[in-house]
Amino acid sequence: MSDKLDLTEAEWRERLTPEQFQVLREGGTERAFTGAYDKLKDEGEYYCAGCGSLVFRSDEKYDSGSGWPSFYAPADDGAVETEQDTSHGMTRTEVMCAKCDGHLGHVFPDGPKPTGLRYCINSAALEFEAAGDPPVGS
Template structure:
């Protein structure tokens, strides 16, 4: 999915644009979904692609919504991120390249992964 910067700006709030299109982040413990316990599917805010199932969400204590695996491994892409003087693994939406957050190897079983995702990159769709 390819859109111009103007099209993304017209569709997203200023914070959503900064986070999803410019690889920003929201402050810890401020995101809409950090403490959310509702059931459903977390989809990409930009394109609506299903990314994470609420059943894989857990409280990591990090201040961002955390999941131990994506709904399907093909839903997200991973990229080396050497910004801010550290090396991390950035997670983006495979369909539209929206910045979602980062994945770390300190999560719970069964994967041992922590997908630390910005609420502004997500929208929760209740399960049908």
């Protein structure tokens, strides 16, 4: 994705709630089973709460039992980026929004077919648009 959204810390703080800022800009994680979208089964699309880019769809969402919304694939190949995360004394793969580099969560190799991946994503990093609703941000 070419057009990166690059804001100052003050601009991000103005744009996001304190919880969204902590997750998206500081790499935080909400507590398991507390996020708004963990158990949501509605059809629709999930957008980055930082920039409004489409990152996941309900078609690829499943209940992993982990306490966070889980998807076996992103909305498309260019929706997210990943990089190695060695924080907290472990090695994981961080998932970030491709447009704004916001921390969304982590991806693990223990998901269902067809990908075998589990994108474990923070609800605070997402905004949900139910099928048939007006687009996010309008």
